Amino acid sequence: MSTERIALITGANKGIGFETARQLGQKGMTVLVGARDPAKGAEAVAELRKEGLDARPLTIDVSRSESIRKAAAEVAKEFDHLDVLINNAGIMIDDDDAKVSEQTLQTWRETFDTNFFGLIETTQAFLPLLRKSEAGRIVNLSSILGSITLHAQPGSPVYDNKVPAYNVSKSAVNAYTVQLAYELKDTQIKVNAAHPGWVKTELGGEGARLEVSEGATTSVQLATIGADGPNGAYKHNGEQIPW
Numbered sequence: 306m307s308t309e310r311i312a313l314i315t316g317a318n319k320g321i322g323f324e325t326a327r328q329l330g331q332k333g334m335t336v337l338v339g340a341r342d343p344a345k346g347a348e349a350v351a352e353l354r355k356e357g358l359d360a361r362p363l364t365i366d367v368s369r370s371e372s373i374r375k376a377a378a379e380v381a382k383e384f385d386h387l388d389v390l391i392n393n394a395g396i397m398i399d400d401d402d403a404k405v406s407e408q409t410l411q412t413w414r415e416t417f418d419t420n421f422f423g424l425i426e427t428t429q430a431f432l433p434l435l436r437k438s439e440a441g442r443i444v445n446l447s448s449i450l451g452s453i454t455l456h457a458q459p460g461s462p463v464y465d466n467k468v469p470a471y472n473v474s475k476s477a478v479n480a481y482t483v484q485l486a487y488e489l490k491d492t493q494i495k496v497n498a499a500h501p502g503w504v505k506t507e508l509g510g511e512g513a514r515l516e517v518s519e520g521a522t523t524s525v526q527l528a529t530i531g532a533d534g535p536n537g538a539y540k541h542n543g544e545q546i547p548w
């Protein structure tokens with residue numbers, strides 16, 4: 306097996322994913338820059354390569370089975386293992402004006418297709434390669450908005466922030482993380498959920514508190530934890546978030 310350390314980040318053409326690719330690249334990893342639009346992926350890769358990083362494009366739309374399957378086959382052809390999978394691609398498409406009870410089923414389904422089912426399908430497709438790593442790490446981008454405990458607690462920082470389809474999709478990501486962590490507990494693979502903080506990206510908006518450079522911290526930490534690191538945790542900057 307080659308000793309090259311390889312990381313795949315989905316939705317890495319911009320935002321937190323792009324910055325995560327940059328920071329993992331700076332740590333000497335080969336970074337596979339996942340993007341659903343090949344042109345945007347190529348642009349992001351060109352920028353990272355200009356910085357001297359070993360970045361390669363990978364077209365992957367996590368809401369399309371065929372695209373995931375093709376991407377996994379492409380990576381398996383090129384590499385004999387994968388060390389890090391960052392399930393970063395995500396969308397927030399809730400209609401701000403709709404009440405929780407009135408959010409359309411189309412919004413629920415579209416959100417879950419990308420944020421939840423896409424994450425599961427991508428994980429399943431790349432698990433065989435992750436199993437060949439000496440220390441596989443899966444990082445699922447959740448959000449503090451996925452915390453059921455905080456949503457049920459009047460006065461908590463997220464109590465009034467009911468973006469239902471997005472929030473529930475991230476709660477589901479948390480639940481899946483715990484289930485998969487149980488299966489993998491006796492292997493060399495660790496799987497954790499990350500809250501990046503409220504970050505200035507297209508999804509986070511301009512009012513967000515963190516710069517993108519800070520928003521990648523938790524993903525990078527969980528991608529690079531040692532054998533004594535957590536498995537099945539829900540973290541922000543090293544701190545456990547209430548489920």
Ligand SMILES: NC(=O)c1ccc[n+]([C@@H]2O[C@H](COP(=O)([O-])OP(=O)(O)OC[C@H]3O[C@@H](n4cnc5c(N)ncnc54)[C@H](OP(=O)(O)O)[C@@H]3O)[C@@H](O)[C@H]2O)c1
Binds near residue numbers: 316341366368508513
């Ligand atoms: N920003 C925050 O404050 C914040 C807070 C908590 C959690 N998060 C989570 O962090 C992750 C990254 O968010 P961000 O803020 O960096 O958002 P962003 O700037 O909007 O970037 C999202 C990325 O996901 C990609 N994407 C969307 N749907 C996809 C699909 N079906 N297949 C593949 N890629 C897809 C986008 O590609 P296109 O460019 O083609 O659209 C883009 O590259 C998300 O999971 C988000 O929920 C963000």
